[in-house]
Amino acid sequence: MLKRPAFFLDAQICTGCKTCMIACKDKNNLPMGVRWRRVVEFAGGDWVRLEDGTFSQNVFAYYISVSCNHCRDPICVQACPSTAMNQDGHGIVTVDPQKCLGCRYCEWACPYSAPQFDQALGQMTKCDFCREELEQGGLPTCVAACPTRALQFGEYDQLEQAVRHGFGLLMAPLPPPVLTEPNFILAPHRDAKSGQTRAGAICNPEEVKDA
Amino acid sequence: MHNWSLVCFTLFTQSAIGLVWVSVAGRWFGGGTQADFSIWPMSIALTLTGLGLYAALAHLAKPRLAPNALRNLTASWLSREVLLVQAFAGAVALLIFISLLEASPGLVILETTACLLGGAALFAMARVYLLKTVPVWNSPATILEFAGSAMLLGGALGAVLTVFGATDQTGKSPALIAAAIGILLGLILKLTAIFPSLTAEQAARDQTWYEPTVAPLSKGRALSVRMGLNLAGLALILAAMSGSGPTWLWSCLSLACLGTGEVVGRQRFYKAYRRLGV
Numbered sequence: 001m002l003k004r005p006a007f008f009l010d011a012q013i014c015t016g017c018k019t020c021m022i023a024c025k026d027k028n029n030l031p032m033g034v035r036w037r038r039v040v041e042f043a044g045g046d047w048v049r050l051e052d053g054t055f056s057q058n059v060f061a062y063y064i065s066v067s068c069n070h071c072r073d074p075i076c077v078q079a080c081p082s083t084a085m086n087q088d089g090h091g092i093v094t095v096d097p098q099k100c101l102g103c104r105y106c107e108w109a110c111p112y113s114a115p116q117f118d119q120a121l122g123q124m125t126k127c128d129f130c131r132e133e134l135e136q137g138g139l140p141t142c143v144a145a146c147p148t149r150a151l152q153f154g155e156y157d158q159l160e161q162a163v164r165h166g167f168g169l170l171m172a173p174l175p176p177p178v179l180t181e182p183n184f185i186l187a188p189h190r191d192a193k194s195g196q197t198r199a200g201a202i203c204n205p206e207e208v209k210d211a
Numbered sequence: 212m213h214n215w216s217l218v219c220f221t222l223f224t225q226s227a228i229g230l231v232w233v234s235v236a237g238r239w240f241g242g243g244t245q246a247d248f249s250i251w252p253m254s255i256a257l258t259l260t261g262l263g264l265y266a267a268l269a270h271l272a273k274p275r276l277a278p279n280a281l282r283n284l285t286a287s288w289l290s291r292e293v294l295l296v297q298a299f300a301g302a303v304a305l306l307i308f309i310s311l312l313e314a315s316p317g318l319v320i321l322e323t324t325a326c327l328l329g330g331a332a333l334f335a336m337a338r339v340y341l342l343k344t345v346p347v348w349n350s351p352a353t354i355l356e357f358a359g360s361a362m363l364l365g366g367a368l369g370a371v372l373t374v375f376g377a378t379d380q381t382g383k384s385p386a387l388i389a390a391a392i393g394i395l396l397g398l399i400l401k402l403t404a405i406f407p408s409l410t411a412e413q414a415a416r417d418q419t420w421y422e423p424t425v426a427p428l429s430k431g432r433a434l435s436v437r438m439g440l441n442l443a444g445l446a447l448i449l450a451a452m453s454g455s456g457p458t459w460l461w462s463c464l465s466l467a468c469l470g471t472g473e474v475v476g477r478q479r480f481y482k483a484y485r486r487l488g489v
Binding site: 038040064066075077078079080081082083084099100101102103104105108109110111112113117122123173174175176179180201202205208209 | 270273274280281282287289290293339343344345421484
């Protein structure tokens with residue numbers, strides 16, 4: 001098992017195919033409305049009038065695949081009143097179904113919409129990095145399914161060294177990483193907008209908003 | 212997400228805390244003799260807290276696991292809130308029991324304890340919503356709003372109970388004066404909360420992606436309706452204090468105005484939820 005497992009996403013080569021999202025749903029047999037991994041489409045742009053009177057455009061779109069980032073400073077663990085949301089020695093955040101009372105306070109707090117409420121079970125559920133796959137030396141299902149290898153998994157420090165360029169950029173629509181210190185490393189898209197820009201919008205809210 | 216259970220829990224509990232504050236202040240203001248102690252405000256406060264906790268259970272998907280909510284006292288403000296509200300209820304229950312004894316030892320100490328536990332519960336209740344990922348709530352306005360609700364509703368309930376329990380109808384009893392001061396303080400807290408509320412709303416608009424399910428406070432209508440109801444409540448309590456006309460009617464109408472304003476405001480508070488990130 002890795003010391004500090006992390007996800008890596010190369011937004012430049014992510015095509016937004018959502019294979020990761022479907023693989024996760026399929027592997028974990030998730031019911032309708034529960035999405036441990038979501039692919040956010042962020043897009044914007046408009047016509048731009050040039051000096052010679054002609055028009056061009058600055059339209060852009062990029063995709064970010066997001067799941068639980070098993071943050072170093074997990075706000076869900078702090079918020080949970082029952083200690084059902086807990087973090088193990090490897091930094092993997094999981095929900096203890098014996099303790100979760102379904103207050104949904106973790107859902108309020110998490111800026112990645114990682115804890116997802118399962119109506120039928122009456123409790124929160126979430127990504128656990130496919131722990132049993134990791135214990136057998138495998139990869140998380142979403143990573144294994146990615147056809148472009150945009151989504152990767154590994155030791156945080158190694159991934160960080162591999163993508164030093166651009167690392168730490170605050171990329172819209174993700175929240176500032178200082179909030180929770182996510183174990184998620186992002187190689188930004190060439191059109192990435194920084195921070196909470198108003199130059200774009202989430203174009204698939206139905207697919208990524210809380211159920 | 213259905214917010215009615217949380218609206219009931221927060222408003223019932225805050226009313227109970229405010230009622231205990233106002234009743235204790237009224238008794239102390241009137242000289243603090245044991246004969247002045249009325250069991251009714253404390254019984255109503257205990258009932259309201261019980262109803263609030265019952266409403267909170269309705270918010271849970273698994274109410275049978277509710278005792279687990281006390282497991283994370285070291286880190287979770289929600290755990291602390293649950294503990295402190297229960298401790299407040301316990302102190303009020305003990306106060307009622309002690310008051311029934313002939314000697315009533317330590318009445319003042321118990322009253323002070325109940326008031327302090329109420330204050331701590333109110334603070335914890337507000338801290339639950341001060342999430343760094345929810346800018347619209349993460350503001351001093353949340354604390355001011357919650358404290359204001361406690362004073363307004365506690366004051367209005369105190370006024371109703373005083374008027375119905377009064378032997379003379381002059382309307383100038385210390386308890387009624389304390390209730391009116393409570394309402395006035397509540398109104399001041401609510402007015403103080405307006406500017407930080409607007410600032411927090413602007414921060415949420417700048418930093419978050421999804422639209423809330425409620426019109427912004429800055430549009431004015433929600434704010435003016437609430438302030439109008441609060442001012443009407445204050446005017447009616449002043450009418451009750453003047454002793455002219457049916458004081459019981461003025462105090463009941465005051466409670467109705469303030470209660471409606473608080474329900475509207477609290478629903479709006481929950482519907483304004485917007486979180487940073489995706």
